[in-house]
Amino acid sequence: MTQLNRQWRLTSRPVGMVKKSDFEWRESPIPTPNQGEVLVKQIYLSLDPANRIWMNEQDSYMPAVVLGDVMRGIGLGIVSESKDSHFSQGDLVQCMVGWQDYAVLPAGALTLIPKGLPIPMTTYLGLLGHIGLTAYYGLLDITHPKEGETLVVSAAAGAVGSIVGQIGKIKGCYVVGIAGSDEKCKWLKEELGFDATINYKTEKVAERLKALCPKGIDIYFDNVGGEILDAVLGQINKKARISLCGLIAGYNVERPNPGPYYFPNVLVKSAKIEGFIVTDYLHRAEEAVKELGKWFIEGKLKFRVDVVDGLENAPLAINKLFDGSNQGKLIIKVFEETD
Amino acid sequence: MTQLNRQWRLTSRPVGMVKKSDFEWRESPIPTPNQGEVLVKQIYLSLDPANRIWMNEQDSYMPAVVLGDVMRGIGLGIVSESKDSHFSQGDLVQCMVGWQDYAVLPAGALTLIPKGLPIPMTTYLGLLGHIGLTAYYGLLDITHPKEGETLVVSAAAGAVGSIVGQIGKIKGCYVVGIAGSDEKCKWLKEELGFDATINYKTEKVAERLKALCPKGIDIYFDNVGGEILDAVLGQINKKARISLCGLIAGYNVERPNPGPYYFPNVLVKSAKIEGFIVTDYLHRAEEAVKELGKWFIEGKLKFRVDVVDGLENAPLAINKLFDGSNQGKLIIKVFEETD
Structure with a gap:
């Protein structure tokens, strides 16, 4: 049983392909939320090409990740503990957990995902995300x-x-x-x-x-x-x-x-x-999600995921996006869905 | 008195700056129009950066000028002889006369320009063109x-x-x-x-x-x-x-x-x-000409022309567009307005 929060912290700016040595693996106590905050346990971590840009020194449309900080990344997780009335323990949420098991985030930074639909959970980190x-x-x-x-x-x-x-x-x-x-x-x-x-x-x-x-x-x-x-x-x-x-x-x-x-x-x-x-289009998300969901259910849109097991593999797995070896949306499974 | 049609024909593709030796000077008989055609005597020849592209071998949004042909160019001229009911001798027209004194063109290729307005004739090769x-x-x-x-x-x-x-x-x-x-x-x-x-x-x-x-x-x-x-x-x-x-x-x-x-x-x-x-915007020319003309008359828009005398100077004058020495719209005066 992990009682610690495992993290990948960016410690040097990668040159060319990403190396494990560009990161430091740290295990620290699981943080606790204050009023208006939520503790999220990450199930799936999305690896995206933009992550590689954030590792560089220059700011892009998001600031560069500061050396020493946990690597930034979008995740799908379960609310472990909520200090905000909009979220309850067990809720499925999408948010910037980063390359770690747990994160405390302000409630406003979370998107609630409907549960129980006949759609794989990973769809929300991809087709409907x-x-x-x-x-x-x-x-x-x-x-x-x-x-x-x-x-x-x-x-x-x-x-x-x-x-x-x-x-x-x-x-x-x-x-x-x-x-x-x-x-x-x-x-x-x-x-x-x-x-x-x-x-x-x-x-x-x-x-x-x-x-x-x-x-x-x-x-x-x-x-x-x-x-x-x-x-x-x-x-x-x-x-x-x-x-x-x-x-x-x-x-x-x-x-x-x-x-x-x-x-x-x-x-x-x-x-x-x-x-x-x-x-730029988040305020119009509803239209897209509705259309994409309809096409998906009608069988007009197929979506494939490439799930790599284990947070420990994130630094090397991201290179799959650049060497052409990924097959579909690249996702790290951090914890089992049923954990 | 010139009774011949003086022409600059492109004989080789310029490398770098344009040289006189890329052209051949030819004097040939003035052509005569057939039914539906018009003979135009050029007063002003417009020299534009795009001319340089047309001299290259590769087609652009217009085909490359064929080696041996008269160099292409936009001009302002007077109708010398008309075999089309839409135009009469003495009309002021804009059209692709090319680098020569005279051209016979199908009537559909000419734009009639109003005469007698308190606007310099060169304005039509520039601000209102x-x-x-x-x-x-x-x-x-x-x-x-x-x-x-x-x-x-x-x-x-x-x-x-x-x-x-x-x-x-x-x-x-x-x-x-x-x-x-x-x-x-x-x-x-x-x-x-x-x-x-x-x-x-x-x-x-x-x-x-x-x-x-x-x-x-x-x-x-x-x-x-x-x-x-x-x-x-x-x-x-x-x-x-x-x-x-x-x-x-x-x-x-x-x-x-x-x-x-x-x-x-x-x-x-x-x-x-x-x-x-x-x-792409010629079909909307009226709106622009109206607005530009209004601003010009109100003194909100100024327009300067750089007139070089003599068709014989066209091959060297065009380099002024690329060495930064032109001061305003570059135009060759082929004949005097009153000729």
């Missing part, structure tokens, strides 16, 4: 896909990408997914209904795009940046829209990459590149 | 400036940039112009009412932007790309809008420049970069 919202608004609000348009998605087998491609199909687009293994490509085509796929590790992306998108590219949902963004920019149609969701290719590099060489095409093609952050 | 439309829609339609926002304009003393900055002031923005000489900067501040200026040839742009834009940059109207775009991207605010009008810094280079190093800020700041082409 920040991942689903990211895919939904990043595609629909930024690019306004129209029937018959060609949509390309990178990191297509990732959590966000796999939903984006499926929403693209629901909206009548011709959808091409770029992923990092034949197994992933097969899954995208056979299980998720993508029209075509490219394995960027074994195929030449620019050439394959040319072959697979004879009418050019109208929409690109970009999770990676780098060379793939460039390959797409070289083949965009007039009035193309590019939704920038992530630039994974640049997260681990030691000095900034140059931007795309085909950048002038944004001008030549009257195209648009727009970045967004899911937090 | 494609230049004004470019500034008007490129700023207002792409970036939606709001009162109190910080607007940065590059090539601010250029034809488009000088109008953009003045519209920015009309809309209540704090406007910073970047230009290539102290004389230009002085003109922007003292004559056009810009709030601040940067001489990019003698000052460090990134540092000066930091000093001059303490609240960060909300809008950037980009005529140049390259290092200045990068300096701006490093200082954009959340939800910044960047209107890509030109990327002059890249037009003369022999191999493509990389895109901006600060490109990831587009993601981090939920920003937008959007390119546009004035031809």
Whole structure:
């Protein structure tokens, strides 16, 4: 029986891939909540590409994690003890627990999750959580896909990408997914209904795009940046829209990459590149959750999770997002659901 | 008396700056119009940064000029002979005459310009022509400036940039112009009412932007790309809008420049970069011409032209757009207005 709060604290800024030695493992007493606060026991910890940015020294849309602090992360947990009238022991909540077993948080920082629905608990850390919202608004609000348009998605087998491609199909687009293994490509085509796929590790992306998108590219949902963004920019149609969701290719590099060489095409093609952050859309979460939930129950949207056991594995598991080995939404199981 | 049609024909693709030897000077008979066509005698030829792109091998939003053909260009001219009922001898028209004295064009390719208004004829090749439309829609339609926002304009003393900055002031923005000489900067501040200026040839742009834009940059109207775009991207605010009008810094280079190093800020700041082409807005020209004309007559908008005498000087004069020596809209006077 663990009676201590196990934590991963960030002790140095990773260079390139994340190493265990960038963190310190500490076991300290479980904190107690004050008035208006809640103690949450984490069941699932979400590992996301943005986590890697927060480890860097520079602030991004969230401040950098301070050296010595517990690593930041979104989690799904159970209320262990509540000093706030809005929450009771046993409630299922989503919040920033971080890379630790327990956290005390102000009640306002928690989102209550309905229990007992016929939906796996992990769905709330994904399809019906920040991942689903990211895919939904990043595609629909930024690019306004129209029937018959060609949509390309990178990191297509990732959590966000796999939903984006499926929403693209629901909206009548011709959808091409770029992923990092034949197994992933097969899954995208056979299980998720993508029209075509490219394995960027074994195929030449620019050439394959040319072959697979004879009418050019109208929409690109970009999770990676780098060379793939460039390959797409070289083949965009007039009035193309590019939704920038992530630039994974640049997260681990030691000095900034140059931007795309085909950048002038944004001008030549009257195209648009727009970045967004899911937090800008939280006030509209209800619409997305309703639509995504409906599509999920109708079987139009499938969602896969890649659950890694044990908080102790977080520092190495996060590299799966960058070496292409994760298969679906990457989640750390901190405690068993029934614990 | 010239009875021949003098022409500049593109004979090789310029490398770097344009050389006279990239063109062939030819004098051939003046062509005659067939039914539905019009013979136009050019008075003013507009020299624009886009001309340089058309000289390259790669097609852009317009096809590359074919080697051996007359160089393409927008002109203002007088109808010499009309075989179409919509035009009469003596009418003032705007059309793609190209780098030559005379052209025969289908009537549908001409825009009739009202004569006798108390406005200099060159205004129609600028403020009330494609230049004004470019500034008007490129700023207002792409970036939606709001009162109190910080607007940065590059090539601010250029034809488009000088109008953009003045519209920015009309809309209540704090406007910073970047230009290539102290004389230009002085003109922007003292004559056009810009709030601040940067001489990019003698000052460090990134540092000066930091000093001059303490609240960060909300809008950037980009005529140049390259290092200045990068300096701006490093200082954009959340939800910044960047209107890509030109990327002059890249037009003369022999191999493509990389895109901006600060490109990831587009993601981090939920920003937008959007390119546009004035031809997308021709169907809405009336609104812009009305507004621009009103502001011009009210004295809120000033417009300067840089007229170079003689068609023979076109190949060298166009370099003025790239070495920073032009002062206002660059125009070649082909014939006297009264000829």
